[in-house]
Amino acid sequence: MQFKNVLVTGAGGLLGQHVVRELDGRCAVEGFDLKAGEAKIDWHVGNLTDAESVAKAVKGKDAIVQIAAIPNIWSGTGELTMQVNVVGLYNLLSAAEEAGVKRVVICSSDSVVGYTVGEGAMLPPQYLPVDLDHPLNATDPYGLSKVMGEEMGRSFALRGKLEIIVMRPVFVAYPEMHDEIRVRSESPATYKGPMAGGPSSAGGGPCWHHIDPRDAARAFRMGLEMTYRGFDQFFLSANVTLSPEPTLERLQKVVGHLPEIRDPALYENKPFAPLYDLSHTREVLGFDAEYDARAVSLLQDAG
Numbered sequence: 001m002q003f004k005n006v007l008v009t010g011a012g013g014l015l016g017q018h019v020v021r022e023l024d025g026r027c028a029v030e031g032f033d034l035k036a037g038e039a040k041i042d043w044h045v046g047n048l049t050d051a052e053s054v055a056k057a058v059k060g061k062d063a064i065v066q067i068a069a070i071p072n073i074w075s076g077t078g079e080l081t082m083q084v085n086v087v088g089l090y091n092l093l094s095a096a097e098e099a100g101v102k103r104v105v106i107c108s109s110d111s112v113v114g115y116t117v118g119e120g121a122m123l124p125p126q127y128l129p130v131d132l133d134h135p136l137n138a139t140d141p142y143g144l145s146k147v148m149g150e151e152m153g154r155s156f157a158l159r160g161k162l163e164i165i166v167m168r169p170v171f172v173a174y175p176e177m178h179d180e181i182r183v184r185s186e187s188p189a190t191y192k193g194p195m196a197g198g199p200s201s202a203g204g205g206p207c208w209h210h211i212d213p214r215d216a217a218r219a220f221r222m223g224l225e226m227t228y229r230g231f232d233q234f235f236l237s238a239n240v241t242l243s244p245e246p247t248l249e250r251l252q253k254v255v256g257h258l259p260e261i262r263d264p265a266l267y268e269n270k271p272f273a274p275l276y277d278l279s280h281t282r283e284v285l286g287f288d289a290e291y292d293a294r295a296v297s298l299l300q301d302a303g
């Protein structure tokens, strides 16, 4: 690992715990969160919105994995989401720049594309697969906060001191979410989550994208290890969705028509391929998901 001292924010949360485990033994890891988590690491208890506690935590670090956030539209008001995900991120990036941190890997979301949750306008993709040039059409406060976070990261990278790597994971299929995923698969029409004790609804948008947390954590680690090539963004997803229908069939059913398909072979060869173009992630980050959770939802193997 090129970085020796790494701060993981949100280290006590669902994804943060997986990232801390993934980094264990590769570098010295400290956590930043609202309260100390279970991992046996040094903890900085603080709030992203408190610039002073953020500044203390980033001191002496050469890289940060920035995961702490209001993680979906159900977890906080629009105002709180903006305060934490936008102002809090600004505090972190400013402090990181000031402290001489070299790289920040920022956790964004596929919500930036704007086709994940019913609240808001949820505009379907303009073409497939959705790549990094696709317009960002977020209309809910959470998606908007992530768009602003990505743009903020780009702005800091342009200043020339911080390297910024943006990750856009789709819905993370934590073990804690498996019951939700199963219940949704059994009765998609009546599913109104969270119904099965999960911390939030089975997500992934209309096509039920997902990524296993072990894969997501590995991708974040690779974001620290990759040779930097300028500000960059990566979609993170399993190679198949959890949808009962193949992707194009599903989209046709939900939207009523299909957009321009720029890579028809992708969906011919892999009918359950995600809406997102993973080739940049594969080619530049070198990441390819190993796991998928179709078996959890009692769905057939998508090949």
Ligand SMILES: NC(=O)c1ccc[n+]([C@@H]2O[C@H](COP(=O)([O-])OP(=O)(O)OC[C@H]3O[C@@H](n4cnc5c(N)ncnc54)[C@H](O)[C@@H]3O)[C@@H](O)[C@H]2O)c1
Pocket (backbone or CB within 6 Å): 009, 010, 011, 012, 013, 014, 015, 016, 032, 033, 034, 035, 046, 047, 048, 049, 066, 067, 068, 069, 070, 071, 072, 084, 088, 107, 108, 109, 110, 168, 169, 170, 171, 172, 173, 203
């Ligand atoms: N869960 C998903 O499906 C999913 C999908 C895409 C992106 N993401 C992103 O992944 C990241 C982690 O989400 P998660 O699923 O682990 O959720 P989580 O709620 O388990 O973790 C978020 C962590 O951030 C901490 N946090 C929240 N507000 C804070 C603040 N003001 N200051 C300091 N810490 C604060 C929480 O205490 C928590 O430990 C978030 O950035 C989220 O937007 C999640």
